[in-house]
């Protein structure tokens with residue numbers, strides 16, 4: 001109920017459209033019933049050659065002698081039965097069509113408006129969620145909520161809502177007309193109401209269940225598609241095309257059988273209602289014949305009554321569908337609101353300080369940190385004490401899983417510490433605004449994220465107004481200018497999805513140019529271990545050196561050359577700082593670093609250790 005209320009709050013800005021559309025739909029419903037009432041005079045007056053001229057009776061007012069004649073609704077200069085009925089028929093059709101169009105348009109305007117606001121709010125909320133949120137919720141699920149769940153709410157709020165309003169009013173007015181025309185005969189219909197309602201409900205429930213199953217199977221297919229299209233290279237490399245095709249076929253077969261189960265349940269409703277309708281009509285014919293013989297009803301009234309009964313079927317049948325759609329929309333909105341309300345682990349304080357810059361030091365003070373896992377916190381960093389002065393270059397080394405990435409992720413507050421504090425120039429990071437903190441930090445990771453946009457916009461990401469000259473300067477420092485100029489449109493060349501038209505080294509250099517342009521005083525580097533060829537690697541190394549100049553750098557180091565260049569090497573093991581010092585100091589110490597060096601770096605060879613920048617500069 002709360003969810004429904006919350007969804008309805010989105011309708012507030014569109015209240016006037018909704019109200020107008022309800023009014024118009026009411027007119028449509030009333031005119032549908034009115035047109036059915038016309039059937040009786042058509043038979044009794046227009047088509048009956050023996051009918052006396054005069055007033056055209058529409059219906060008797062129950063429990064009184066009064067009658068309502070068609071002439072009431074038609075200008076007085078139309079006299080004979082045909083003209084009166086024809087004018088009523090054409091006039092009502094015209095008004096009904098206009099109201100139908102207007103009502104449908106307005107209800108959709110309100111529905112689409114609401115859904116646009118809801119989608120914007122959801123996207124806004126999702127984008128602002130903390131890193132932990134994206135780790136907890138798989139991309140596929142987030143995408144599915146943003147697309148499929150919104151789609152389901154949209155369907156319910158636009159076309160289904162319009163149809164629902166129209167059919168509801170049609171039902172109400174037609175029931176009224178059935179009672180007016182049918183009199184006692186109408187009460188017989190009450191006998192069938194429980195049968196119709198219970199069978200539609202039962203069919204509705206089965207339809208809902210089978211729909212859900214179908215959607216699950218569809219999600220399975222989407223998942224396979226997502227995995228195999230994004231991981232296309234791996235599928236090819238391992239020659240798994242046939243296997244994946246079979247996996248896809250099996251999932252497609254499961255979807256097919258779920259769909260067929262849905263059809264079996266859904267297709268039963270129409271023939272069942274047809275049959276039930278025939279039983280009702282047969283019974284009504286019997287009773288109607290008696291009433292006509294006794295003069296309680298005219299032939300026209302009876303035919304009109306029968307057609308009204310038949311007309312009742314459509315709204316009743318559709319109600320099961322509406323119920324399903326609204327249920328599905330409510331279910332989908334639950335997921336939407338869950339994402340919107342997700343409590344962020346990393347929150348900004350009300351009176352957070354705006355950081356103006358970085359001038360002195362970053363201090364990890366007795367820091368402890370852990371990831372939430374099923375309600376429990378698994379501690380991965382313990383008692384980290386580290387002071388990094390402005391301008392220092394810290395190389396973080398340690399075995400896989402030691403906590404290097406976790407440590408650097410604390411600096412931009414991707415996660416919050418659960419013991420101690422990380423301080424920047426004396427400010428606890430939890431006391432400063434997230435925006436001003438992240439402005440101080442540039443990041444280049446192994447996995448380069450490029451957007452499907454021009455080279456220029458990719459470098460100037462987050463700073464759309466930066467002049468081209470500055471973009472070019474950044475690209476030059478990142479040793480990217482030359483290869484950008486060789487591209488078909490230079491800086492205006494569009495990069496394909498995920499930058500596939502660029503080599504690994506080129507992608508990295510664009511990311512470096514982006515970081516250079518951002519010009520943040522603190523830099524976090526997660527060094528690429530990916531096998532770049534020697535030439536690309538030299539370029540990337542040089543570009544990185546340009547980027548690091550004059551900044552405070554935390555680098556998760558995989559290369560000996562980087563490690564040697566660092567002002568300090570911090571060795572992490574199982575979440576603790578076990579050693580720190582320069583390369584030579586640590587080697588002399590014969591501890592974890594020495595062991596790692598022997599295992600990981602020694603094979604890099606003396607050239608890697610030296611990596612003379614001048615040696616490759618000439619290549620650019």
Ligand SMILES: Nc1ncnc2c1ncn2[C@@H]1O[C@H](COP(=O)(O)OP(=O)(O)OP(=O)(O)O)[C@@H](O)[C@H]1O
Nearest residue numbers: 135371373380398399400401402403404405406407
């Ligand atoms: N999002 C997460 N949720 C739960 N545990 C995590 C998460 N990320 C990392 N861990 C765990 O935290 C520990 C430290 O991981 P971290 O990625 O910081 O290590 P690392 O030293 O950077 O390793 P590598 O060099 O392999 O990248 C590991 O045991 C890892 O399994």
